[in-house]
Amino acid sequence: MTGAAEDLRRTACGGSAHGGSAHGDSAHGDSAHGGSAHGDSAYGSLPRKEDARFIRGKGTFVDDIQLPGMLHGAILRSPLAHARIVSVDTTAAQAHPQVEAVITGQMLAERGLAWMPTLSRDVQAVLATDKVRFQGQEVAFVVARDRYSARDALELISVEYEPLPPVIDAERALDPGAPVIRDDLPGKADNHIFDWEAGDQQATDAVFAVADVVVAQDMLYPRVHPAPLETCGAVADLDPVTGKLTLWSTSQAPHAHRTMYALIAGLPEHKIRVISPDIGGGFGNKVPLYPGYLCAIAGTMLTGRPVKWVEDRSENLMSTSFARDYHMHGEIAATADGRILGLRATVLADHGAFNATAQPSKFPAGFFHIFTGSYDLQAAHCQVTAVYTTKAPGGVAYACSFRITEAVYLVERMVDLLARELGMDPAELRMKNLLRPEQFPYTGPTGWEYDSGDYPRALRLAMEMAGYDELRREQARLRERGEYIGIGLSFFTEGVGAGPRGQMDILGLGMADGADLRVYPTGKAVLGISVQTQGQGHETTFAQIVAQELGISPEDVEVVHGDTDRTPFGLGTYGSRSTPVSGAATAMVARRVRERARIVAAAMLEVAPADLEWAGRRWQVRGDPDQARSMAEIAMAAHSALELPDGVEGHLDASMVYNPPNLTFPFGAYICVVGVDPGTGEVTVRRFIAVDDCGVRINPMIVEGQVHGGLADGVGMALMQAIVYDENGNCLGGSFMDYLLPTSAECPSWELGTTVTPSPHHPLGAKGVGESATVGSPAAVVNAVLDAISPFGVRHADMPLTPANVWSAIQGRPQRTDLAVT
């Protein structure tokens, strides 16, 4: 089936005029790195195993789960951004005939459950007790027999609030006399969270002092929201007899969640089972613990029955982890002929009412200090100040690779602004400054060690695919006719696959992930991994890795994930870490199995293990192909009565924990072509060329799918997405009518290219890719729009570049997009 299906796909799915699948200069992109040199590779664009259930509508998402006696929960949320809670009266709600329980903050407080730790070592209210601190904050939880009654009962709860002034403008949050939001923290007298810096300030200042050209720009990366199509939710079921809590939830990190529930709720960890069933998209939105999950747990503890809580879309947009909200000031220093010397950035980070960002704990501003980008700089320095505001908590989410989205946007805008200042073509300026292949591995001015890359080759390929020179000529011709197209570039370096554990932990849990592999007597394999797919195709890709290492078919490998009872511990899927970390763990554990198989095969063939060589699908005696054993034969023997030598105890099972030595550094060159109608400000994305290099690609089809999705994110963020609050603290982005997402009509047909620069430290030479396109694309779209309207004297305008904003920018009045329009 494999070969035929793959042929079918390749010949029939190509589609676009620019070549459907990878159009690249690499002939080796699809082949394995190291490992097997013979026979059919298990790598390639294998159709996905998980599709069988989804195309039939037979997936199991959290809201699909129905248990006997299950109750439904609903959350009452604050309509105010900042207020004291005077009283909460649940009498009428409790009297509703379908209501089983009503839980308040007070009730949770009596059990020590009203507050929970966040992933950034702050605390967050599960249900508010003293104050509410953002519109949409959780105040009470109703448990009823059906979801409609739960919703009705919310209206029967009476809360008396004493309004307080909200803090909406992050730039005012540290003003003397600003209302103090976090008076729950002992001694807290302001809205400051932390300061953080990286790089060498002195060296950077020195470089700026002698530069011929310095360009400075304020820019905003607006508050956006990942908005996976499936909202967050959980079904909590505490078995009163065994005391075991089973929690189905939309979690990208089920093991980490299990440990946190044990710590928060005081439940023994071995009596907690967290199951992430099918998840309808994560994008970082499903990494944190949310009050609703804790409420569902409290509900099942109280009622002794399963309790389901699934949020509405408005709840998702207004209370779960948003992304970005970085107010950045960038400066770039260069020589007169376009050699970039240094970069500086200061950032004001709006974290909302609680510091609940999810990133490795030693990096409170995530990996923002990779803002030096893909260029050969002498010095750089950045400084981040984080503040509280009366808005939903969050900030690290939405395929950001821990703030690399913000970093890449900043540097790619600064490079374009420098090009504008110098009168240089932005592609030429980039080409002049990109790191050269011979500089790798490269340690940058803020400490990152990039593993491998050939940047100029990727940029050249993108320009060739785009027909860059012809596009510039066309742009000139159209301008003479009063028509405006823009060509925007973005070159990005990503850092993904967090680990190593010594540097990277979340709440003290080291970011190393396990894999365990069992091979059954008939040669079928079951792989348990700790990462959690939300659509990335792990059931297929990881089967391919095992298949490749063991010389068996991917059909003979079952991938188990998402159930903490059945899989090894790990920190989950986000930050594009699945292939770099769990992919490595999988390859390594499969190699351990293969080495055990060597010893068994040697016993079967009555030779020494050193006499055998791996022939792609079999262990065979060197130089004697007739003396060989396949993995299936070896597996049966490993379970048999065969006398085994030292070094193998029997069976072929193995487990390991992979501690990555470094991140992996995928990169890419993107070119976006837009048309702008200056009379209305409307933008059309005409073309988008994306060259990505994520090292060895195990399943190119899946890789390309990941890129496609991220490119749509770029169009959306650049042109239409923003969560904005008005001066009273009302969230103006609380529905899909207000928070606009791109549809098939706004997206062009993506044109993809590939180069392959393997990672030298990854066992497969692979790098992550899931977030690359989201990281790289917004700058390309923004640079394109600004390029289109530069004849009108526009230097910069912030995302989202809505028609109103574009037109206003053309009039010389670009909008401030973090505040409500006035």
Add this chain to the structure above:
Amino acid sequence: MQVPAHVDYEKATSVEHALALLARFGPETRVLAGGHSLIPMMKLRLAQPGTLVDINGLSELSYITVTEGELRIGALTRHAQLLASAAAGAHFPILHDAEQVIADPVVRNWGTIGGSLCQADPSEDLSAAFAALQASMLIQGPAGSRIVPAREFHTGPYETVVASAELLAEIRIPVRPGGGSAYQKVGRRVGDWPVCAAGAAIWLSGDTITAAGIGLTAVGAPSFAAAEAEDFLRGAPATEASFRRAGQIAAEHCHPVSDQRGPADYKRHLASELTSRALAVALRRAQERELAGDQQPAQGEDERQGDGRVPGRGGVPGRGGAPGKGGAPGKGGPPGKERVQGKGRVPGKGQEPGKGRAGPRGA
């Protein structure tokens, strides 16, 4: 997902039955046609009717005909049917232009013309289109039927002259020889409410405009029309300069409000820009029609839709938006209404029941 409050339900079997039900259950009753304006409001609990009168079975209200010199559209006609109607498109391309940018293809399958008009959103595209065409509405009530000009149909945001015991039954547009019409809309994304949209219909004698209709939506134009601009165009030469001036006049007489779709000055600019663009396209179509040989209104063209069921066909929509623009066509616009404080329920509501906008278009 949010869910409606309790409500009672009656299914009407005829227009007379529907009127009787409306009268019987009183002012807390709402007509349920496509439901794509009403049900979203009910889910957000901005609307909490006491009883719904489901009229989806009233096939006698679903038709598009040309009769007695008028294009007549039954109120239960679905948006998709109007978009697919050859007669409507031939006589009034403005209606196809507008329908292509209303909501999205799936919503258009079920939302109705009557429902959208009775929802009376200040950004409703059809309100502007029918205003430009000087349409009139046929309203059925207990005492019989009455006709109200489109420009007198709306009495304020989300309010029309249709009384609680009445039913909008039909929209009529006089068919006159020659002429051209067009609709131009700007939005932030497909399927959304307009930031501003303008519809234009003109008739010529030689190169002189003999009659003009200009409709505007989302910018607070009185009666969704630009009457002063129309007055200016009557007797004026059909030139770009006239259209520019008409646009300016239209912009001067509307009252846009700043919101997340854009600041008021931008919307006012669009009122001007889109009016003149719509006029230019309308002129081109009028000229093309004249070259093709002027068509007399065809009698008896009849597109009945059968038993009121959703049709099996529907035009495959193009990209929406009129040609001649460099920008993205057919994008829509507006967020819902802003929030108020102090209510003990999920924030994001705050509107009084019965008002406000909560979902896509076409009831």
Add this chain to the structure above:
Amino acid sequence: MQITVTVNGIPCTREVEPRLLLIHFLRDELGLTGSHWGCDTSNCGACVVWLDDTPVKSCTVLAAMADGRRVLTVEGLGRAGRLDPVQEGFAACHGLQCGFCTPGMMMTARWLLDHHPDPSAEQIRAALSGQICRCTGYENIVRSVLWASRHEAGQHGAGQHEAGQHEAAAPRAAGPGAGETRGALP
């Protein structure tokens, strides 16, 4: 009130509240969890099913409005155990990642191909423009529909979705682990 809705060819009679939304009727009453919901404002299209012969957003339709009518869901696609070409196309062309928007996309695609057997990529994009996908960037969804349009030979037409020729309404979902997790494409 009592309603009878013919779902995937099977008449289903249930006692419901008038306010019950069709999507909840299908998912919670009938256990047909293949159709999903993802928003509050009729924007996302995860809930698209056919009402009589046309795709509608079932979150914006009352179950009562479907009384006496026919509904087709993803569980009713295909015929006598065979997948519909649209389903095969989505699997062949990687038109899905998390799978949450997929049933709605397929229902609209199926309708499109029934009425426009040879659509252009632009027509496909326009037809799907009322439905959101967060994973695929739409490219492979378009390719999937194009694939299906080219592989319809012998299975063309709306007739295959008529009553009696497709899977019956499934029983209510059984709880944890429910749903097939294996099964290669036919």
